[in-house]
Amino acid sequence: MRHGKKFNHLGRTADHRRAMLANMAISLIMHKRITTTLAKAKALKKYVEPLITRSKDDSTNSRRVVFSYLQNKEALKELFGAVAQKVGDRPGGYTRIIKLGSRQGDAADIAFIELVDFDENMLKTPKAEAKKTRRSRKSAAPKAEAPVEEAPKAEEAPKAEAAAEEAKAE
Numbered sequence: 001m002r003h004g005k006k007f008n009h010l011g012r013t014a015d016h017r018r019a020m021l022a023n024m025a026i027s028l029i030m031h032k033r034i035t036t037t038l039a040k041a042k043a044l045k046k047y048v049e050p051l052i053t054r055s056k057d058d059s060t061n062s063r064r065v066v067f068s069y070l071q072n073k074e075a076l077k078e079l080f081g082a083v084a085q086k087v088g089d090r091p092g093g094y095t096r097i098i099k100l101g102s103r104q105g106d107a108a109d110i111a112f113i114e115l116v117d118f119d120e121n122m123l124k125t126p127k128a129e130a131k132k133t134r135r136s137r138k139s140a141a142p143k144a145e146a147p148v149e150e151a152p153k154a155e156e157a158p159k160a161e162a163a164a165e166e167a168k169a170e
Contacts, residue, residue, distance in 0.1 A: 008043050021047045026075040028095075029083060033114035041097045041113040052094045055084040086117040096122075 010017055020040075025048045027034050036044070051069055054062050058080050067076055087094050093116065100110045116122070 007046065008039055010039060010043060017043075022070055025051065026070055026072045028113060028115065029070075029075045029079050032118040033112055035100070035110065035112040037103075038097070038099060038109035038111045041111045044113055045095050045097060049092070049094055051079065052083065052087060053092070055079045056088055058084065083115065083118075087115075090117065 010020070012020065021044055024034065024036065024040065024044045028044065028048060047069075051066050054066050063076060063080060066079065067073075070076060070079075095113055096116050096119070097111050097113050100112060102108060103110050
């Protein structure tokens with residue numbers, strides 16, 4: 001029975017699950033974004049966020065604790081270097097999971113998990129764009145009527161009125 005066991009076992013033995021999450025954490029740290037199933041992404045989030053929190057304190061003990069989870073020196077350098085520098089002032093929430101839909105072969109929910117501070121698209125501040133007016137299409141077919149003379153635009157209206165007054169004066 002699974003009474004009180006709160007984390008997802010992912011249908012694997014404990015050793016297999018630990019090795020899989022360590023490999024996914026290394027890939028996430030090195031590549032900053034990975035695509036996987038939604039269940040694995042949620043499990044990875046719980047696995048990697050405490051490691052990132054630990055990396056904010058660059059001490060020998062912190063490095064040894066994180067190395068016991070990852071077993072990869074390059075990932076350790078990346079985590080305690082670039083990643084720790086970017087997330088230094090963030091109080092938590094270092095990863096983001098975005099759902100992508102379902103996989104065609106087995107209909108598994110697919111998502112990508114990424115490090116929040118390394119996504120260039122989300123970091124850009126939106127520019128204030130001019131508000132566009134909505135125009136509706138009355139009908140899709142073009143009209144066969146003769147062209148109707150349009151009223152002058154707002155900027156040209158005073159000029160047109162002045163020209164009409166001059167014509168009357170002459």
